[in-house]
Amino acid sequence: MSELLTREQYQAIAASLTPAAMSFIDGGFRPALSGKTLPTVNPATGETLAELAACGREDVDLAVQNAREAFDDGRWHKQHPSARKQVLLELCRLIQREGHELAVLESLDSGKPIYDCETIDIPELIKVLTWHAETIDKLYDQTAPVGADAVAMVVREPIGVVGAVLPWNFPLLMLGWKIGPALAAGCSMVVKPAEQTSLTALRVAELAVEAGLPAGVLNIVTGTGVDVGEPLGMHMDVDMVSFTGSTVTGRRFLRYAADSNLKKVVLECGGKNPCIVLEDAENLDKVAEQVVAAAFWNMGENCSAGSRLIVHENIKDALLERVKAHAGEWRTGDPLDPANQLGALIDKGHFGKVESYLQLGKENGHQLLMGGDTLDGIYVQPTIFDGVRSGDRLAQEEIFGPVLSVITVSSYQEAIEVANDTDYGLAASVFTANGKRALRAAQAVRAGTVTVNCFGEGDITTPFGGYKQSGFGGRDNSIHAHDQYTELKTIWIDLSDDVAG
Numbered sequence: 001m002s003e004l005l006t007r008e009q010y011q012a013i014a015a016s017l018t019p020a021a022m023s024f025i026d027g028g029f030r031p032a033l034s035g036k037t038l039p040t041v042n043p044a045t046g047e048t049l050a051e052l053a054a055c056g057r058e059d060v061d062l063a064v065q066n067a068r069e070a071f072d073d074g075r076w077h078k079q080h081p082s083a084r085k086q087v088l089l090e091l092c093r094l095i096q097r098e099g100h101e102l103a104v105l106e107s108l109d110s111g112k113p114i115y116d117c118e119t120i121d122i123p124e125l126i127k128v129l130t131w132h133a134e135t136i137d138k139l140y141d142q143t144a145p146v147g148a149d150a151v152a153m154v155v156r157e158p159i160g161v162v163g164a165v166l167p168w169n170f171p172l173l174m175l176g177w178k179i180g181p182a183l184a185a186g187c188s189m190v191v192k193p194a195e196q197t198s199l200t201a202l203r204v205a206e207l208a209v210e211a212g213l214p215a216g217v218l219n220i221v222t223g224t225g226v227d228v229g230e231p232l233g234m235h236m237d238v239d240m241v242s243f244t245g246s247t248v249t250g251r252r253f254l255r256y257a258a259d260s261n262l263k264k265v266v267l268e269c270g271g272k273n274p275c276i277v278l279e280d281a282e283n284l285d286k287v288a289e290q291v292v293a294a295a296f297w298n299m300g301e302n303c304s305a306g307s308r309l310i311v312h313e314n315i316k317d318a319l320l321e322r323v324k325a326h327a328g329e330w331r332t333g334d335p336l337d338p339a340n341q342l343g344a345l346i347d348k349g350h351f352g353k354v355e356s357y358l359q360l361g362k363e364n365g366h367q368l369l370m371g372g373d374t375l376d377g378i379y380v381q382p383t384i385f386d387g388v389r390s391g392d393r394l395a396q397e398e399i400f401g402p403v404l405s406v407i408t409v410s411s412y413q414e415a416i417e418v419a420n421d422t423d424y425g426l427a428a429s430v431f432t433a434n435g436k437r438a439l440r441a442a443q444a445v446r447a448g449t450v451t452v453n454c455f456g457e458g459d460i461t462t463p464f465g466g467y468k469q470s471g472f473g474g475r476d477n478s479i480h481a482h483d484q485y486t487e488l489k490t491i492w493i494d495l496s497d498d499v500a501g
């Protein structure tokens with residue numbers, strides 16, 4: 001992690017930035033073929049940061065054509081594994097070199113607090129890319145047990161041209177979760193960042209070429225979901241799409257694949273994740289700290305946010321006192337002030353959605369324990385509603401804001417039933433002093449990641465993705481992510497007619 005700077009120093013960096021906002025195709029920046037642009041706005045100030053290339057189908061076609069040529073001539077995947085590893089490690093070094101600038105750009109474009117950009121997004125991006133780079137020259141293929149008269153090799157080959165469609169809540173980190181394993185596997189890529197937050201992906205693509213990644217291997221096409229995401233999903237020459245975003249849009253990619261070339265689709269979608277605090281949970285102060293982080297980290301704009309607190313009635317009051325105390329320490333405001341833990345929501349439209357849930361909670365008679373306020377039409381204070389029942393909208397719908405719904409239960413069994421009473425199944429946390437009970441709960445909750453006595457998403461070594469409507473087709477992170485960007489091939493060699501046998 002780079003050393004934190006002062007607010008004034010971050011403001012000075014912000015003033016010095018001149019971000020590239022065109023698409024990045026075949027190793028260079030270019031405007032949309034139509035010449036159209038769309039503004040990308042700093043949500044905290046409402047100022048336009050840059051005019052983004054508003055690309056369309058023709059730009060997607062061009063990017064895919066370049067990615068396909070790069071893949072077919074093998075300029076990346078046929079390089080020696082150790083050479084490819086060095087390129088990705090060099091990219092990490094350049095990201096580190098540009099760390100403060102990238103962190104400020106990420107904060108300006110997304111409203112995320114600079115503290116998180118510096119301490120989480122940039123270091124985690126480097127960690128993810130490094131981990132996948134290091135796998136390149138350490139993976140072996142297999143031979144199958146087919147007897148003496150044949151040799152059967154089971155080899156992994158890069159899947160080809162990968163489309164990656166990204167969300168706005170972790171622009172750099174989600175870029176890393178996709179390009180790390182896909183480039184390590186040897187694929188070529190066309191990345192479509194969210195239209196709200198494209199600037200850092202463009203800078204990373206530029207750095208990748210500086211690091212030695214051949215032109216055409218990593219292309220970035222900016223624009224809206226309808227104009228860029230859909231043509232990418234429908235493209236006949238894209239072999240796979242990896243998507244992170246809402247379940248509604250994720251579903252569309254399955255239709256695009258069905259209506260085009262049956263490309264492989266991997267989806268990482270929404271969540272309504274439970275923090276389950278059982279009656280015997282110990283150290284309620286630490287539990288409260290974790291519950292607060294789960295609910296309010298990244299302004300709750302997080303697919304794995306612990307937005308439902310399911311707590312046993314016997315410890316509820318003691319826990320909620322501590323939750324309120326910890327949440328009260330989280331400061332909301334200027335994202336470039338490193339003292340703030342909550343920044344701006346992504347845009348006015350999303351702010352309006354979160355505000356409507358604050359209204360809903362108040363109208364439905366839930367008890368507002370804290371927060372419920374907004375600032376400057378873009379910030380939302382950490383908010384806690386008590387007295388929520390499992391079927392209520394506040395307990396069922398992904399709000400994607402700093403809003404925690406408290407559901408009270410009176411038994412372990414009820415806690416598990418409530419935890420599973422959702423269409424989602426991304427993540428869950430269980431707090432208990434009983435180790436066996438913790439394992440039972442981890443087994444019983446239908447979610448891709450279950451953490452015990454802490455909130456978290458695992459790390460780069462552990463797969464991340466969802467059960468039920470939280471995901472489809474694969475996992476981000478770990479060796480499983482690498483594998484999903486490959487095809488399995490069997491090569492069977494008959495030895496039976498060789499006389500020496």
Ligand SMILES: NC(=O)C1=CN([C@@H]2O[C@H](COP(=O)(O)OP(=O)(O)OC[C@H]3O[C@@H](n4cnc5c(N)ncnc54)[C@H](O)[C@@H]3O)[C@@H](O)[C@H]2O)C=CC1
Nearest residue numbers: 166167193194224225229230245246249269270303398400
């Ligand atoms: N799981 C997660 O990490 C995320 C969940 N969300 C959820 O989704 C809600 C809506 O946010 P959105 O920005 O609208 O998410 P979204 O899922 O629509 O956007 C994610 C990506 O998909 C693209 N996209 C949108 N419509 C598309 C289409 N018709 N075809 C192809 N690509 C398309 C977008 O341009 C963006 O790059 C949020 O309030 C939140 O609940 C949003 C972002 C991330």
Ligand code: BAL
Nearest residue numbers: 169170244302303304
């Ligand atoms: N928390 C990482 C994945 C996501 O929110 O989209």
